[in-house]
Amino acid sequence: MESALKTSVRVRFAPSPTGYPHLGNIRTALFNWLFARHHGGKFILRIEDTDITRKVEGAEGVILDSLRWLGLDWDEGPYFQSQRLHYYHEVANRLLKEDYAYLCYCSTERLAVMRREQMRRKQPPKYDGHCRYLTQQEKLQLEASGIIPVVRFKMPLQGETTFHDLIRGQVTFKNSTLDDLVLLKSDGYPTYHLANIVDDHLMAISHVLRADEWLSSTPRHIVLYQALNWQPPRFAHLPMILGPDRAKLSKRHGATTIVDYKEQGYLPQAMINFLALLGWSLDDRTELLSREELIKHFSLERVSKTAAIFNKRKLEWMNGVYLRQLRPEEFIQQAIPFLDRHLPASVKRPLCSNYIRQIMPLLQERAKTLAEIPQLGSFFFLDELQYDPSLFLSSGLDAKTATQAIEIALRRLKIAGVWDANSLEGILRPLAAELNLSAGKFFGLLRVATTGCTAAPPLFQTMAVLGKERCLKRLTTALQRILTLL
Protein backbone atom coordinates (compact mmCIF):
# COMPACT_ATOMS: atom_id res chain seq x y z
CA MET A 1 0.00 0.00 0.00
CA GLU A 2 2.65 2.42 1.13
CA SER A 3 4.88 1.68 -1.84
CA ALA A 4 1.97 1.89 -4.27
CA LEU A 5 1.21 5.34 -2.89
CA LYS A 6 4.82 6.37 -3.22
CA THR A 7 4.85 5.98 -6.96
CA SER A 8 1.43 7.41 -7.63
CA VAL A 9 0.75 10.35 -5.32
CA ARG A 10 0.01 13.47 -7.31
CA VAL A 11 -1.74 16.31 -5.53
CA ARG A 12 -2.43 19.87 -6.47
CA PHE A 13 -3.03 23.28 -4.98
CA ALA A 14 -5.54 25.04 -7.18
CA PRO A 15 -6.23 28.59 -6.04
CA SER A 16 -8.23 31.09 -8.03
CA PRO A 17 -6.68 34.53 -8.46
CA THR A 18 -9.74 36.33 -7.13
CA GLY A 19 -7.95 37.60 -4.05
CA TYR A 20 -4.87 37.17 -1.94
CA PRO A 21 -4.39 33.81 -0.27
CA HIS A 22 -5.51 33.68 3.35
CA LEU A 23 -4.58 31.31 6.14
CA GLY A 24 -7.12 28.72 5.07
CA ASN A 25 -5.90 28.63 1.48
CA ILE A 26 -2.32 28.31 2.59
CA ARG A 27 -3.13 25.62 5.11
CA THR A 28 -4.70 23.66 2.25
CA ALA A 29 -1.56 24.20 0.19
CA LEU A 30 0.58 23.10 3.12
CA PHE A 31 -1.34 19.86 3.69
CA ASN A 32 -1.14 19.02 0.01
CA TRP A 33 2.55 19.76 -0.03
CA LEU A 34 3.20 17.72 3.13
CA PHE A 35 1.20 14.83 1.74
CA ALA A 36 3.17 14.90 -1.51
CA ARG A 37 6.52 15.17 0.21
CA HIS A 38 5.67 12.49 2.73
CA HIS A 39 4.79 10.02 -0.03
CA GLY A 40 7.50 11.11 -2.39
CA GLY A 41 4.83 12.29 -4.81
CA LYS A 42 4.30 15.40 -6.90
CA PHE A 43 2.88 18.71 -5.80
CA ILE A 44 1.28 20.54 -8.69
CA LEU A 45 0.26 24.16 -8.87
CA ARG A 46 -2.72 25.14 -10.95
CA ILE A 47 -4.28 28.57 -11.21
CA GLU A 48 -8.03 28.36 -11.68
CA ASP A 49 -8.58 31.62 -13.52
CA THR A 50 -11.89 30.87 -15.16
CA ASP A 51 -13.82 33.82 -13.79
CA ILE A 52 -12.61 36.82 -15.72
CA THR A 53 -15.03 39.11 -13.92
CA ARG A 54 -13.61 38.44 -10.48
CA LYS A 55 -9.97 38.30 -11.40
CA VAL A 56 -7.84 40.46 -9.12
CA GLU A 57 -4.81 42.05 -10.71
CA GLY A 58 -1.61 40.77 -9.18
CA ALA A 59 -3.27 38.06 -7.14
CA GLU A 60 -1.52 35.19 -8.86
CA GLY A 61 1.84 36.83 -8.28
CA VAL A 62 1.01 37.12 -4.60
CA ILE A 63 -0.03 33.48 -4.50
CA LEU A 64 3.28 32.36 -5.98
CA ASP A 65 5.24 34.68 -3.69
CA SER A 66 3.42 33.36 -0.65
CA LEU A 67 4.22 29.77 -1.54
CA ARG A 68 7.83 30.64 -2.20
CA TRP A 69 8.11 32.54 1.05
CA LEU A 70 6.89 29.48 2.94
CA GLY A 71 9.12 27.18 0.95
CA LEU A 72 6.22 25.19 -0.49
CA ASP A 73 7.92 24.35 -3.75
CA TRP A 74 5.92 22.83 -6.56
CA ASP A 75 6.99 20.19 -9.04
CA GLU A 76 4.75 21.12 -11.96
CA GLY A 77 3.04 24.24 -13.12
CA PRO A 78 1.76 26.73 -12.58
CA TYR A 79 -0.82 25.67 -15.11
CA PHE A 80 -3.39 28.27 -16.05
CA GLN A 81 -6.88 27.12 -16.84
CA SER A 82 -7.45 30.15 -19.04
CA GLN A 83 -4.87 28.65 -21.39
CA ARG A 84 -6.53 25.27 -21.49
CA LEU A 85 -9.98 26.17 -22.74
CA HIS A 86 -9.82 23.71 -25.64
CA TYR A 87 -9.73 20.78 -23.24
CA TYR A 88 -12.89 21.90 -21.51
CA HIS A 89 -14.68 22.56 -24.79
CA GLU A 90 -13.74 19.13 -26.01
CA VAL A 91 -15.16 17.46 -22.92
CA ALA A 92 -18.29 19.59 -22.94
CA ASN A 93 -18.90 18.62 -26.56
CA ARG A 94 -18.42 14.99 -25.76
CA LEU A 95 -20.97 15.19 -22.94
CA LEU A 96 -23.34 16.98 -25.26
CA LYS A 97 -22.92 14.37 -27.94
CA GLU A 98 -23.41 11.52 -25.50
CA ASP A 99 -26.53 13.14 -24.14
CA TYR A 100 -25.09 13.76 -20.66
CA ALA A 101 -25.50 17.48 -21.15
CA TYR A 102 -27.71 19.95 -22.97
CA LEU A 103 -27.74 23.53 -24.15
CA CYS A 104 -29.58 25.98 -21.95
CA TYR A 105 -30.84 29.29 -23.29
CA CYS A 106 -32.37 30.63 -20.09
CA SER A 107 -31.57 34.26 -19.40
CA THR A 108 -30.01 35.25 -16.11
CA GLU A 109 -33.17 37.26 -15.49
CA ARG A 110 -35.38 34.21 -15.84
CA LEU A 111 -33.11 32.24 -13.54
CA ALA A 112 -33.14 35.01 -10.96
CA VAL A 113 -36.93 35.22 -11.00
CA MET A 114 -37.20 31.46 -10.74
CA ARG A 115 -34.86 31.34 -7.80
CA ARG A 116 -36.59 34.19 -6.02
CA GLU A 117 -39.89 32.43 -6.43
CA GLN A 118 -38.47 29.18 -5.05
CA MET A 119 -37.05 30.97 -2.03
CA ARG A 120 -40.36 32.68 -1.44
CA ARG A 121 -42.07 29.31 -1.39
CA LYS A 122 -39.31 28.08 0.94
CA GLN A 123 -38.12 25.57 -1.58
CA PRO A 124 -34.50 24.82 -2.32
CA PRO A 125 -33.26 27.02 -5.15
CA LYS A 126 -32.61 24.73 -8.08
CA TYR A 127 -32.66 24.92 -11.85
CA ASP A 128 -36.09 23.81 -13.01
CA GLY A 129 -34.85 21.92 -16.05
CA HIS A 130 -36.67 24.18 -18.49
CA CYS A 131 -34.19 23.68 -21.34
CA ARG A 132 -33.66 20.03 -20.55
CA TYR A 133 -37.06 19.25 -21.99
CA LEU A 134 -37.23 21.51 -25.02
CA THR A 135 -38.96 20.13 -28.09
CA GLN A 136 -37.03 19.82 -31.30
CA GLN A 137 -38.88 22.81 -32.65
CA GLU A 138 -38.15 25.00 -29.65
CA LYS A 139 -34.50 24.07 -29.92
CA LEU A 140 -34.33 25.14 -33.55
CA GLN A 141 -36.07 28.36 -32.73
CA LEU A 142 -33.71 29.24 -29.89
CA GLU A 143 -30.72 28.28 -31.97
CA ALA A 144 -31.83 30.75 -34.60
CA SER A 145 -32.48 33.47 -32.04
CA GLY A 146 -28.81 34.25 -31.62
CA ILE A 147 -28.86 33.69 -27.85
CA ILE A 148 -25.58 32.18 -26.73
CA PRO A 149 -26.42 29.10 -24.65
CA VAL A 150 -24.59 27.57 -21.73
CA VAL A 151 -23.94 23.86 -21.41
CA ARG A 152 -25.69 22.19 -18.52
CA PHE A 153 -25.11 18.75 -17.11
CA LYS A 154 -28.04 16.33 -16.96
CA MET A 155 -27.97 15.38 -13.32
CA PRO A 156 -29.49 11.96 -12.64
CA LEU A 157 -32.98 12.51 -11.24
CA GLN A 158 -33.03 9.44 -9.07
CA GLY A 159 -30.73 7.34 -6.96
CA GLU A 160 -27.94 8.51 -4.76
CA THR A 161 -24.25 9.19 -4.98
CA THR A 162 -21.88 7.88 -2.39
CA PHE A 163 -18.19 8.39 -1.99
CA HIS A 164 -15.59 7.63 0.59
CA ASP A 165 -13.88 10.68 2.00
CA LEU A 166 -10.47 9.95 3.51
CA ILE A 167 -11.26 12.15 6.49
CA ARG A 168 -15.06 12.03 6.81
CA GLY A 169 -15.70 8.46 5.78
CA GLN A 170 -18.75 7.49 3.76
CA VAL A 171 -20.84 10.41 2.52
CA THR A 172 -24.09 10.02 0.61
CA PHE A 173 -26.22 12.54 -1.29
CA LYS A 174 -29.58 12.02 -2.92
CA ASN A 175 -29.25 12.85 -6.61
CA SER A 176 -32.61 14.59 -6.55
CA THR A 177 -31.07 17.33 -4.42
CA LEU A 178 -28.40 18.05 -7.01
CA ASP A 179 -29.29 20.34 -9.87
CA ASP A 180 -28.30 20.63 -13.48
CA LEU A 181 -25.12 22.56 -13.05
CA VAL A 182 -23.60 24.73 -15.71
CA LEU A 183 -20.43 23.28 -17.25
CA LEU A 184 -19.61 25.88 -19.86
CA LYS A 185 -20.52 29.52 -19.43
CA SER A 186 -21.73 31.69 -22.27
CA ASP A 187 -18.42 33.54 -22.33
CA GLY A 188 -16.76 30.29 -23.36
CA TYR A 189 -15.07 29.68 -20.01
CA PRO A 190 -15.76 26.53 -18.04
CA THR A 191 -17.20 26.62 -14.55
CA TYR A 192 -15.13 25.40 -11.66
CA HIS A 193 -16.80 22.01 -11.72
CA LEU A 194 -15.92 21.21 -15.30
CA ALA A 195 -12.43 22.66 -15.36
CA ASN A 196 -11.60 21.07 -12.06
CA ILE A 197 -12.45 17.51 -12.97
CA VAL A 198 -11.04 17.76 -16.48
CA ASP A 199 -7.72 18.98 -15.13
CA ASP A 200 -7.62 16.60 -12.20
CA HIS A 201 -8.12 13.79 -14.69
CA LEU A 202 -5.67 15.07 -17.30
CA MET A 203 -3.06 15.82 -14.68
CA ALA A 204 -3.54 12.38 -13.15
CA ILE A 205 -4.29 13.79 -9.72
CA SER A 206 -4.47 10.94 -7.24
CA HIS A 207 -5.76 12.75 -4.17
CA VAL A 208 -7.84 15.89 -3.88
CA LEU A 209 -7.22 17.56 -0.53
CA ARG A 210 -9.36 20.64 -0.32
CA ALA A 211 -11.35 22.65 2.21
CA ASP A 212 -14.56 21.37 3.69
CA GLU A 213 -16.64 23.91 1.81
CA TRP A 214 -16.25 21.67 -1.25
CA LEU A 215 -17.73 18.61 0.35
CA SER A 216 -21.19 19.23 -1.01
CA SER A 217 -19.97 19.68 -4.56
CA THR A 218 -18.15 16.38 -4.50
CA PRO A 219 -21.19 14.27 -5.50
CA ARG A 220 -21.58 16.50 -8.57
CA HIS A 221 -17.99 15.83 -9.44
CA ILE A 222 -18.38 12.10 -8.90
CA VAL A 223 -21.37 12.01 -11.22
CA LEU A 224 -19.35 13.88 -13.83
CA TYR A 225 -16.51 11.41 -13.55
CA GLN A 226 -18.99 8.59 -14.00
CA ALA A 227 -20.52 10.19 -17.08
CA LEU A 228 -17.07 10.49 -18.60
CA ASN A 229 -16.14 7.01 -17.51
CA TRP A 230 -13.11 8.36 -15.69
CA GLN A 231 -11.69 7.07 -12.45
CA PRO A 232 -12.23 9.77 -9.82
CA PRO A 233 -9.35 10.70 -7.48
CA ARG A 234 -9.53 10.04 -3.75
CA PHE A 235 -11.04 12.90 -1.78
CA ALA A 236 -10.12 14.34 1.59
CA HIS A 237 -12.00 17.36 2.89
CA LEU A 238 -10.02 19.43 5.32
CA PRO A 239 -11.65 21.20 8.27
CA MET A 240 -12.13 24.92 7.81
CA ILE A 241 -10.28 27.65 9.63
CA LEU A 242 -12.62 30.14 11.28
CA GLY A 243 -12.18 33.60 12.78
CA PRO A 244 -12.59 34.24 16.52
CA ASP A 245 -16.31 34.81 15.93
CA ARG A 246 -16.63 31.34 14.40
CA ALA A 247 -17.28 32.77 10.97
CA LYS A 248 -15.31 32.25 7.80
CA LEU A 249 -12.12 34.30 7.80
CA SER A 250 -12.48 37.76 6.30
CA LYS A 251 -11.03 41.26 6.43
CA ARG A 252 -12.93 41.93 9.64
CA HIS A 253 -10.61 39.56 11.43
CA GLY A 254 -7.61 41.76 10.79
CA ALA A 255 -4.73 40.18 8.97
CA THR A 256 -6.06 37.34 6.91
CA THR A 257 -3.76 37.16 3.95
CA ILE A 258 -0.50 35.41 4.37
CA VAL A 259 1.36 38.46 3.08
CA ASP A 260 0.16 40.39 6.11
CA TYR A 261 1.86 37.90 8.37
CA LYS A 262 5.08 38.24 6.47
CA GLU A 263 4.90 42.00 6.88
CA GLN A 264 4.09 41.70 10.55
CA GLY A 265 7.33 39.83 11.01
CA TYR A 266 6.34 36.22 11.34
CA LEU A 267 8.90 33.66 10.22
CA PRO A 268 7.91 31.17 7.54
CA GLN A 269 9.01 28.23 9.66
CA ALA A 270 6.79 29.41 12.53
CA MET A 271 3.91 29.92 10.15
CA ILE A 272 4.33 26.40 8.74
CA ASN A 273 4.54 24.83 12.17
CA PHE A 274 1.51 26.73 13.43
CA LEU A 275 -0.63 26.05 10.37
CA ALA A 276 0.27 22.37 10.42
CA LEU A 277 -1.16 22.16 13.93
CA LEU A 278 -4.43 23.71 12.84
CA GLY A 279 -6.28 20.53 12.00
CA TRP A 280 -3.46 18.07 12.40
CA SER A 281 -1.47 16.79 15.35
CA LEU A 282 1.34 14.35 15.87
CA ASP A 283 0.46 13.19 19.36
CA ASP A 284 -0.66 14.48 22.73
CA ARG A 285 2.36 16.69 23.41
CA THR A 286 4.49 17.72 20.46
CA GLU A 287 4.06 21.37 19.50
CA LEU A 288 7.32 22.27 17.82
CA LEU A 289 8.08 20.44 14.61
CA SER A 290 10.56 21.27 11.90
CA ARG A 291 9.67 21.09 8.25
CA GLU A 292 11.46 17.73 8.00
CA GLU A 293 9.61 16.31 10.98
CA LEU A 294 6.30 17.45 9.55
CA ILE A 295 7.04 15.74 6.27
CA LYS A 296 8.11 12.61 8.05
CA HIS A 297 5.02 12.35 10.23
CA PHE A 298 2.22 13.93 8.22
CA SER A 299 -0.72 11.67 7.62
CA LEU A 300 -4.35 12.13 6.70
CA GLU A 301 -5.44 9.81 9.51
CA ARG A 302 -4.34 12.41 12.00
CA VAL A 303 -6.24 15.26 10.41
CA SER A 304 -9.17 16.31 12.57
CA LYS A 305 -12.74 16.78 11.39
CA THR A 306 -13.56 19.88 13.39
CA ALA A 307 -13.24 23.41 12.14
CA ALA A 308 -10.53 25.32 13.99
CA ILE A 309 -10.61 28.85 15.26
CA PHE A 310 -7.30 30.41 14.60
CA ASN A 311 -5.62 31.65 17.75
CA LYS A 312 -3.26 34.52 17.08
CA ARG A 313 -1.78 34.42 20.59
CA LYS A 314 -0.42 30.97 20.02
CA LEU A 315 1.07 31.99 16.70
CA GLU A 316 2.80 34.89 18.46
CA TRP A 317 4.20 32.59 21.09
CA MET A 318 5.43 30.15 18.50
CA ASN A 319 6.99 32.89 16.42
CA GLY A 320 8.84 34.07 19.53
CA VAL A 321 10.17 30.56 20.02
CA TYR A 322 11.46 30.45 16.45
CA LEU A 323 12.90 33.95 16.73
CA ARG A 324 14.89 32.97 19.79
CA GLN A 325 16.11 29.85 18.04
CA LEU A 326 17.70 31.82 15.22
CA ARG A 327 21.44 32.13 15.21
CA PRO A 328 22.30 35.73 16.23
CA GLU A 329 23.64 36.54 12.79
CA GLU A 330 20.49 35.30 11.13
CA PHE A 331 18.30 37.21 13.54
CA ILE A 332 20.17 40.35 12.56
CA GLN A 333 19.69 39.71 8.86
CA GLN A 334 15.98 39.17 9.37
CA ALA A 335 15.64 42.26 11.54
CA ILE A 336 17.43 44.75 9.32
CA PRO A 337 14.68 45.19 6.71
CA PHE A 338 12.17 45.82 9.49
CA LEU A 339 14.43 48.38 11.17
CA ASP A 340 14.95 50.08 7.87
CA ARG A 341 11.28 50.28 7.17
CA HIS A 342 9.87 51.11 10.58
CA LEU A 343 12.42 53.20 12.44
CA PRO A 344 11.48 56.91 12.37
CA ALA A 345 12.62 58.86 9.34
CA SER A 346 14.73 61.05 11.61
CA VAL A 347 17.11 58.16 12.16
CA LYS A 348 19.93 58.44 9.64
CA ARG A 349 20.18 55.78 6.92
CA PRO A 350 21.91 53.61 6.13
CA LEU A 351 21.81 52.24 9.66
CA CYS A 352 25.18 51.48 11.18
CA SER A 353 25.51 47.73 10.90
CA ASN A 354 28.08 47.50 13.64
CA TYR A 355 25.76 49.27 16.06
CA ILE A 356 22.85 47.03 15.05
CA ARG A 357 25.00 43.98 15.62
CA GLN A 358 25.49 45.05 19.23
CA ILE A 359 21.84 45.89 19.83
CA MET A 360 20.11 42.87 18.37
CA PRO A 361 21.21 40.27 20.92
CA LEU A 362 19.49 42.39 23.55
CA LEU A 363 16.24 42.29 21.61
CA GLN A 364 16.23 38.76 20.30
CA GLU A 365 14.68 37.12 23.32
CA ARG A 366 12.19 39.91 23.80
CA ALA A 367 10.56 40.06 20.39
CA LYS A 368 7.54 38.04 19.35
CA THR A 369 7.63 39.38 15.81
CA LEU A 370 10.25 41.04 13.67
CA ALA A 371 7.97 44.02 13.21
CA GLU A 372 8.09 44.94 16.89
CA ILE A 373 11.88 45.13 16.97
CA PRO A 374 12.07 48.75 15.78
CA GLN A 375 9.58 49.70 18.47
CA LEU A 376 11.41 47.73 21.15
CA GLY A 377 14.77 49.26 20.31
CA SER A 378 13.93 52.70 18.97
CA PHE A 379 15.63 54.40 21.93
CA PHE A 380 18.94 53.06 20.71
CA PHE A 381 18.62 55.11 17.55
CA LEU A 382 16.84 58.31 18.48
CA ASP A 383 18.79 61.50 19.13
CA GLU A 384 16.21 62.97 21.43
CA LEU A 385 14.11 60.78 23.72
CA GLN A 386 10.50 61.69 24.30
CA TYR A 387 9.19 60.67 27.69
CA ASP A 388 7.15 61.95 30.55
CA PRO A 389 9.49 63.11 33.40
CA SER A 390 7.04 61.72 35.93
CA LEU A 391 8.38 58.29 34.97
CA PHE A 392 11.34 59.12 37.21
CA LEU A 393 9.06 58.98 40.19
CA SER A 394 7.22 55.83 39.16
CA SER A 395 9.15 53.67 41.59
CA GLY A 396 8.13 55.88 44.49
CA LEU A 397 11.19 58.10 44.71
CA ASP A 398 10.80 61.79 45.37
CA ALA A 399 12.15 64.32 42.89
CA LYS A 400 14.89 65.51 45.17
CA THR A 401 16.36 62.09 45.79
CA ALA A 402 16.08 61.28 42.12
CA THR A 403 17.92 64.45 41.19
CA GLN A 404 20.75 63.76 43.59
CA ALA A 405 21.07 60.17 42.43
CA ILE A 406 21.34 61.12 38.79
CA GLU A 407 23.76 63.93 39.55
CA ILE A 408 26.13 61.66 41.35
CA ALA A 409 25.79 58.91 38.77
CA LEU A 410 26.59 61.42 36.07
CA ARG A 411 29.66 62.61 37.91
CA ARG A 412 30.97 59.07 38.46
CA LEU A 413 30.24 57.96 34.93
CA LYS A 414 32.05 60.96 33.44
CA ILE A 415 35.29 59.74 34.87
CA ALA A 416 34.70 56.10 33.95
CA GLY A 417 37.47 54.57 31.90
CA VAL A 418 36.35 51.29 30.37
CA TRP A 419 32.72 51.39 29.21
CA ASP A 420 31.42 47.87 29.23
CA ALA A 421 28.64 46.14 31.13
CA ASN A 422 30.93 44.78 33.83
CA SER A 423 32.66 48.06 34.55
CA LEU A 424 29.37 49.91 34.61
CA GLU A 425 27.98 47.46 37.10
CA GLY A 426 31.16 47.86 39.13
CA ILE A 427 30.50 51.58 39.34
CA LEU A 428 26.76 51.69 39.71
CA ARG A 429 25.96 48.84 42.03
CA PRO A 430 28.14 50.17 44.87
CA LEU A 431 26.74 53.60 44.19
CA ALA A 432 23.21 52.39 44.87
CA ALA A 433 24.36 51.17 48.25
CA GLU A 434 26.21 54.38 48.88
CA LEU A 435 23.06 56.36 48.13
CA ASN A 436 21.13 54.03 50.34
CA LEU A 437 18.78 53.21 47.47
CA SER A 438 17.61 49.77 46.46
CA ALA A 439 19.18 48.52 43.27
CA GLY A 440 15.74 48.31 41.68
CA LYS A 441 14.92 51.93 42.31
CA PHE A 442 18.28 53.33 41.37
CA PHE A 443 18.66 51.30 38.20
CA GLY A 444 15.07 52.08 37.29
CA LEU A 445 15.88 55.75 37.48
CA LEU A 446 18.88 55.34 35.21
CA ARG A 447 16.82 53.19 32.88
CA VAL A 448 14.30 55.95 32.33
CA ALA A 449 17.09 58.46 31.87
CA THR A 450 18.98 56.41 29.30
CA THR A 451 16.12 54.73 27.45
CA GLY A 452 13.00 56.76 28.18
CA CYS A 453 11.29 53.50 29.14
CA THR A 454 10.48 51.71 32.36
CA ALA A 455 10.96 48.36 30.68
CA ALA A 456 14.00 47.69 28.54
CA PRO A 457 16.87 45.23 28.15
CA PRO A 458 19.29 44.89 31.09
CA LEU A 459 20.62 48.30 32.09
CA PHE A 460 24.37 47.77 32.01
CA GLN A 461 24.38 46.03 28.68
CA THR A 462 22.10 48.65 27.27
CA MET A 463 24.32 51.47 28.49
CA ALA A 464 27.38 49.70 27.19
CA VAL A 465 25.86 49.48 23.72
CA LEU A 466 24.61 53.06 23.82
CA GLY A 467 28.13 54.20 24.55
CA LYS A 468 29.54 56.73 26.94
CA GLU A 469 28.81 59.83 24.98
CA ARG A 470 25.17 59.05 24.39
CA CYS A 471 24.63 57.99 27.98
CA LEU A 472 26.18 61.10 29.46
CA LYS A 473 24.17 63.28 27.16
CA ARG A 474 20.94 61.54 28.09
CA LEU A 475 21.70 61.73 31.80
CA THR A 476 22.33 65.46 31.45
CA THR A 477 19.03 65.90 29.66
CA ALA A 478 17.33 63.79 32.31
CA LEU A 479 18.68 66.09 35.00
CA GLN A 480 17.20 69.11 33.28
CA ARG A 481 13.85 67.39 32.92
CA ILE A 482 13.71 66.17 36.47
CA LEU A 483 14.28 69.73 37.71
CA THR A 484 10.86 70.60 36.31
CA LEU A 485 9.40 68.25 38.91
CA LEU A 486 10.95 70.04 41.86
Added chain:
RNA sequence: GCCCCCAUCGUCUAGUGGCCUAGGACGCCAGCCUUUCAAGCUGGAGAUCAGGGGUUCGAAUCCCCUUGAGGGCACCA
Protein backbone atom coordinates in the same frame (compact mmCIF):
# COMPACT_ATOMS: atom_id res chain seq x y z
C1' G B 1 -36.37 26.28 3.27
C1' C B 2 -33.52 21.87 1.57
C1' C B 3 -28.89 18.98 1.64
C1' C B 4 -24.18 17.71 3.86
C1' C B 5 -20.77 17.86 7.80
C1' C B 6 -19.12 18.65 12.79
C1' A B 7 -19.45 18.70 18.47
C1' U B 8 -13.45 17.18 24.69
C1' C B 9 -10.81 23.30 29.13
C1' G B 10 -11.65 30.54 26.44
C1' U B 11 -8.54 28.66 21.94
C1' C B 12 -5.51 24.56 19.36
C1' U B 13 -5.68 19.55 20.54
C1' A B 14 -4.58 14.00 22.81
C1' G B 15 -8.03 10.25 23.41
C1' U B 16 -10.69 4.81 18.45
C1' G B 17 -14.68 0.48 25.14
C1' G B 18 -11.44 -0.54 30.81
C1' C B 19 -4.47 2.74 31.40
C1' C B 20 -9.32 8.99 32.11
C1' U B 21 -11.07 11.03 39.46
C1' A B 22 -9.72 13.21 30.79
C1' G B 23 -3.24 14.37 29.05
C1' G B 24 -0.40 18.43 26.43
C1' A B 25 0.08 23.55 24.28
C1' C B 26 -1.36 28.91 23.99
C1' G B 27 -3.53 32.36 27.12
C1' C B 28 -4.60 33.46 32.44
C1' C B 29 -3.00 33.45 37.87
C1' A B 30 0.90 32.64 41.64
C1' G B 31 5.92 31.62 43.09
C1' C B 32 11.17 31.23 41.87
C1' C B 33 15.16 33.65 39.17
C1' U B 34 16.07 38.95 38.73
C1' U B 35 18.05 46.01 38.23
C1' U B 36 12.81 46.63 34.92
C1' C B 37 10.89 43.84 30.79
C1' A B 38 11.34 39.39 28.34
C1' A B 39 13.00 34.48 28.53
C1' G B 40 13.43 30.25 31.75
C1' C B 41 11.78 27.07 35.80
C1' U B 42 7.87 25.39 39.33
C1' G B 43 2.91 25.25 40.69
C1' G B 44 -2.41 26.57 40.08
C1' A B 45 -7.25 27.70 38.22
C1' G B 46 -9.76 26.00 33.86
C1' A B 47 -13.81 20.45 30.30
C1' U B 48 -20.11 17.13 35.09
C1' C B 49 -16.16 15.08 27.42
C1' A B 50 -23.19 19.97 24.13
C1' G B 51 -27.98 17.65 26.39
C1' G B 52 -31.04 13.29 26.67
C1' G B 53 -31.86 8.28 25.77
C1' G B 54 -29.94 3.45 24.67
C1' U B 55 -25.99 -0.86 23.85
C1' U B 56 -22.36 -2.96 27.42
C1' C B 57 -20.01 -5.93 33.39
C1' G B 58 -17.85 -1.12 31.81
C1' A B 59 -18.56 4.76 27.21
C1' A B 60 -15.46 10.96 26.01
C1' U B 61 -15.04 6.59 22.83
C1' C B 62 -20.60 2.47 19.64
C1' C B 63 -26.16 3.58 18.21
C1' C B 64 -30.53 6.98 18.24
C1' C B 65 -32.88 11.67 19.20
C1' U B 66 -32.47 16.80 20.47
C1' U B 67 -29.69 21.14 20.51
C1' G B 68 -25.81 24.10 18.78
C1' A B 69 -22.21 25.44 15.20
C1' G B 70 -20.25 25.42 10.20
C1' G B 71 -20.53 24.66 4.97
C1' G B 72 -23.26 24.17 0.36
C1' C B 73 -27.68 25.13 -2.62
C1' A B 74 -24.77 31.00 -9.01
C1' C B 75 -23.31 31.51 -16.42
C1' C B 76 -18.16 32.40 -8.18
C1' A B 77 -14.39 29.50 -7.10
